[in-house]
Amino acid sequence: MTMDNNNNNSSIQDSNKNEIGGQGDGGDDGGLPLVQCVARARIPTTQGPDIFLHLYSNNRDNKEHLAIVFGEDIRSRSLFRWRPQETQQDRMIRGAYIGKLYPGRTVADEDDRLGLALEFDDTTGELLASKATTWDVRNRTLVRIHSECYTGENAWSARCDCGEQFDRAGRLIACDHEVASGIKGGSGHGVIVYLRQEGRGIGLGEKLKAYNLQDLGADTVQANLMLKHPVDARDFSLGKAILLDLGIGNIRLLTNNPEKIKQVDHAPLLKCVERVPMVPIHWTNSNEGIDSKEIEGYLRTKIERMGHLLTEPLKLHTNVQSTEANQTQTQTQTQKQMNAALSSTSTLAI
Numbered sequence: 001m002t003m004d005n006n007n008n009n010s011s012i013q014d015s016n017k018n019e020i021g022g023q024g025d026g027g028d029d030g031g032l033p034l035v036q037c038v039a040r041a042r043i044p045t046t047q048g049p050d051i052f053l054h055l056y057s058n059n060r061d062n063k064e065h066l067a068i069v070f071g072e073d074i075r076s077r078s079l080f081r082w083r084p085q086e087t088q089q090d091r092m093i094r095g096a097y098i099g100k101l102y103p104g105r106t107v108a109d110e111d112d113r114l115g116l117a118l119e120f121d122d123t124t125g126e127l128l129a130s131k132a133t134t135w136d137v138r139n140r141t142l143v144r145i146h147s148e149c150y151t152g153e154n155a156w157s158a159r160c161d162c163g164e165q166f167d168r169a170g171r172l173i174a175c176d177h178e179v180a181s182g183i184k185g186g187s188g189h190g191v192i193v194y195l196r197q198e199g200r201g202i203g204l205g206e207k208l209k210a211y212n213l214q215d216l217g218a219d220t221v222q223a224n225l226m227l228k229h230p231v232d233a234r235d236f237s238l239g240k241a242i243l244l245d246l247g248i249g250n251i252r253l254l255t256n257n258p259e260k261i262k263q264v265d266h267a268p269l270l271k272c273v274e275r276v277p278m279v280p281i282h283w284t285n286s287n288e289g290i291d292s293k294e295i296e297g298y299l300r301t302k303i304e305r306m307g308h309l310l311t312e313p314l315k316l317h318t319n320v321q322s323t324e325a326n327q328t329q330t331q332t333q334t335q336k337q338m339n340a341a342l343s344s345t346s347t348l349a350i
């Protein structure tokens, strides 16, 4: 799964210099990592629209970060840029084609069945994005920047709402309008950037240890601190670089986390023009979504300790008394350790 080839990374640096400079910032990347889309493929889904899965490499780590793209016309500039000596077949194999592939197709840059053709700068090989073929950088695009969560996405975990949020983001991007929430959807255009930073960046092994500490009475913030990890070690700079590479300039960000909005905004190139809330499904429909003691505590910690913007539904909840009762219990050894860990940390702000 990993790409540890040094030559690979150095070629990313070289070929991406033009890319980020090409976004109009005069070559100053603002400290963003350099990213390159390695391959793109159409994935038919059970949810309705096809998605285009983009796999990225970068110059910061060896992980395979992804972009799940709704809309064939949202184009990675690094993927579509012409490379020396490549053939049309090479371009189709790595996914740098317009329209739809079909048996016998020979030209990547033109789809004669759909009457679409891409244009490129003869000198640099850069894609010339025209409105007829490519999503406009000024469009307000529905985006989720999602951090990998093996347990929530693959192990049916009811400790967190990551799996639910991931599914919901896809449904919102696909639809015109979500009736239950009144949220305007993406009408089939949008991006889920999928960053490989498990457990808020601490990795799966450490996350499992944190879960055991939570079973011993810690909340998600305390558990990380007891394991000598930051409350939140995630870094969204790769997400920003990937969105810029996809030609996205204005985003409607699906998040409850105000800190994420600040971290993702990269004006003037990438602007968060709207925050679209992700209220847990179970809070608006008690027959659906995740219902567990663990997720109540997890969401409460997100709101009370991490500043997530979900105050109204919390007031509707009924377990406030039980939380207060817990606080009056005699301190256990674990709780004393938690307090020690917390007092040794100057700030909980993330």
Ligand SMILES: [Zn+2]
Pocket: 149, 151, 152, 160, 161, 162, 163
């Ligand atoms: Zn999770």
